Amino acid sequence: MKHLLILGGGTAGTMMANKLAPVLNAREWQVTIVDNTEEHYYQPGFLFVPFGGYRLQDIVKPRRQYLPAGVKLVVSSIDHIEADKNKVVLGDQSILPYDYLIIATGADIHPEQTEGLVDDEWGKTKFDFYTPRGAELLAQFLKGWQGGKLVVNPIEMPIKCPVAPLEFLFLADAYFTERGIRDKVELNLVTPLSGAFTKPKASQILGDLLGRKRINVTPDFGLARVDSKEKKLVGWDDTEVGYDLLVSVPTNMGDPCIGRSGLGDELNYVATDKQTLLAKGLENVFVIGDATNLPSSKAGSVVHFQSEILFENFLEHIDKRPMPARFDGHTNCFIESGFGKGLLIDFNYETEPLPGEFPLPGVGPFSLLQESSMNHYGKLMFRWVYWNVLLRGLELPIGSAMSMAGKRV
Amino acid sequence: MATVTILGKELAVDADGNLANLSDWNEDIAREMAAQDGIPNLTSQHWAILNYMRKVFEKEGSAPSIRRLTKESGVDTKTLYQLFPKGPAKRAAKIAGLPKPVGCI
Numbered sequence: 001m002k003h004l005l006i007l008g009g010g011t012a013g014t015m016m017a018n019k020l021a022p023v024l025n026a027r028e029w030q031v032t033i034v035d036n037t038e039e040h041y042y043q044p045g046f047l048f049v050p051f052g053g054y055r056l057q058d059i060v061k062p063r064r065q066y067l068p069a070g071v072k073l074v075v076s077s078i079d080h081i082e083a084d085k086n087k088v089v090l091g092d093q094s095i096l097p098y099d100y101l102i103i104a105t106g107a108d109i110h111p112e113q114t115e116g117l118v119d120d121e122w123g124k125t126k127f128d129f130y131t132p133r134g135a136e137l138l139a140q141f142l143k144g145w146q147g148g149k150l151v152v153n154p155i156e157m158p159i160k161c162p163v164a165p166l167e168f169l170f171l172a173d174a175y176f177t178e179r180g181i182r183d184k185v186e187l188n189l190v191t192p193l194s195g196a197f198t199k200p201k202a203s204q205i206l207g208d209l210l211g212r213k214r215i216n217v218t219p220d221f222g223l224a225r226v227d228s229k230e231k232k233l234v235g236w237d238d239t240e241v242g243y244d245l246l247v248s249v250p251t252n253m254g255d256p257c258i259g260r261s262g263l264g265d266e267l268n269y270v271a272t273d274k275q276t277l278l279a280k281g282l283e284n285v286f287v288i289g290d291a292t293n294l295p296s297s298k299a300g301s302v303v304h305f306q307s308e309i310l311f312e313n314f315l316e317h318i319d320k321r322p323m324p325a326r327f328d329g330h331t332n333c334f335i336e337s338g339f340g341k342g343l344l345i346d347f348n349y350e351t352e353p354l355p356g357e358f359p360l361p362g363v364g365p366f367s368l369l370q371e372s373s374m375n376h377y378g379k380l381m382f383r384w385v386y387w388n389v390l391l392r393g394l395e396l397p398i399g400s401a402m403s404m405a406g407k408r409v
Numbered sequence: 410m411a412t413v414t415i416l417g418k419e420l421a422v423d424a425d426g427n428l429a430n431l432s433d434w435n436e437d438i439a440r441e442m443a444a445q446d447g448i449p450n451l452t453s454q455h456w457a458i459l460n461y462m463r464k465v466f467e468k469e470g471s472a473p474s475i476r477r478l479t480k481e482s483g484v485d486t487k488t489l490y491q492l493f494p495k496g497p498a499k500r501a502a503k504i505a506g507l508p509k510p511v512g513c514i
Contacts, residue, residue: 055488141470156475156476157474192496194496194499199424200424200425220495222475222486222490222496222497224486224487224497231484235490236486236489236490237490237491237494238488265477265478266474266476266480267474267476293511295471295511320513
């Protein structure tokens with residue numbers, strides 16, 4: 001019996017189990033997936049929780065329900081991987097051997113990495129919206145808030161869903177407008193980037209949109225510490241930004257078990273071949289999704305495109321044939337912009353997000369880098385697509401390789 | 410592809426304004442780019458960072474993040490911000506003739 005071990009039962013791990021289990025001969029292969037919780041959260045849904053768009057129960061399902069029959073789920077923490085011995089040591093020191101390993105341990109927020117962020121005010125005047133608890137506490141707070149200076153601060157790149165801080169601000173603009181207190185709220189993006197987004201053309205277009213919605217941007221801000229008493233962010237260059245309400249996107253890091261295994265970089269991300277998705281220097285370990293160190297966005301759509309590449313490569317690689325598929329960094333993200341509208345960006349390693357149209361057979365076209373209701377419906381529809389199509393490992397009518405069709409250069 | 414003129418030479422740059430060809434870079438170009446970017450004098454401390462970044466890039470194909478700079482260059486974050494204000498990793502990468510660090514995605 002050969003063992004395929006998948007670490008992490010989130011978007012990436014679940015998709016790979018669903019794709020591979022049905023095609024691997026069940027008499028030859030045992031597929032096992034390890035995760036430390038029973039609950040699977042639809043992470044894009046966290047964004048809507050603070051504004052009452054979703055409640056937590058709307059975006060969580062039992063992990064097991066999305067795994068195919070025959071796949072064993074082990075609910076446990078992971079202590080470390082011993083890649084030279086082809087085994088994984090779990091939290092209780094029990095051992096899972098493997099022939100092939102897929103690392104899909106994701107990324108999570110680490111507020112403790114920043115001085116002064118986690119203290120008595122964490123969850124009272126300082127929040128995150130990347131965890132169920134954080135999003136829920138923020139929802140409770142916002143309901144009673146009568147206005148003031150709201151600062152959204154991604155601390156350090158890369159972060160999961162790099163457009164989420166912008167979406168949060170767009171949705172906040174709509175939320176406070178609908179509550180009739182928009183003129184009592186000052187909305188601010190304080191970012192380490194030089195503009196609204198990471199790529200030049202999208203940064204300019206999204207920056208204009210922030211301006212039209214009266215959202216201030218403080219670029220190039222490197223946060224050294226948070227002073228809760230004075231309610232201010234203090235930069236490495238001693239510049240200060242005050243706040244009444246801080247919505248922080250803390251430093252994102254890969255799973256600590258990656259660090260303990262000696263497989264991680266300074267943020268516990270695994271060095272991964274950007275085209276084949278094989279872990280660098282390891283012949284029987286693949287890496288997918290937020291756990292990789294790839295220069296692509298940490299987002300569900302990326303995982304979807306990578307899953308097709310990994311699937312093709314895995315089946316050839318186990319039979320010692322050359323790996324045929326090459327990941328091109330394809331990313332495709334809906335950006336909620338408030339008031340029932342949204343934008344769409346589509347890009348890869350080489351091509352930055354461009355304006356134009358995104359053709360989608362049977363549904364589209366969606367407009368690229370331009371607000372439309374269609375994009376908003378795309379985003380809302382995506383929750384259904386996530387649970388019923390994406391996680392099941394089924395095909396979507398969007399190719400894993402980016403297409404230039406419809407894009408204006 | 411866009412170009413910039415530095416010391417009378419027309420050099421290709423990428424979408425972020427960083428040099429497109431590593432081979433176009435030399436120390437004079439670096440001094441001139443730094444000056445244009447508001448850093449009139451490159452001290453030995455600046456050069457230590459720039460050389461470290463180029464070494465990492467040569468070996469790994471990407472420029473290191475600010476977190477890694479702090480961890481491995483022996484210069485703390487506060488000093489890095491004094492040397493290369495408003496984003497040490499991306500500014501130092503630019504002056505070192507490298508593409509923007511991949512953390513910036």
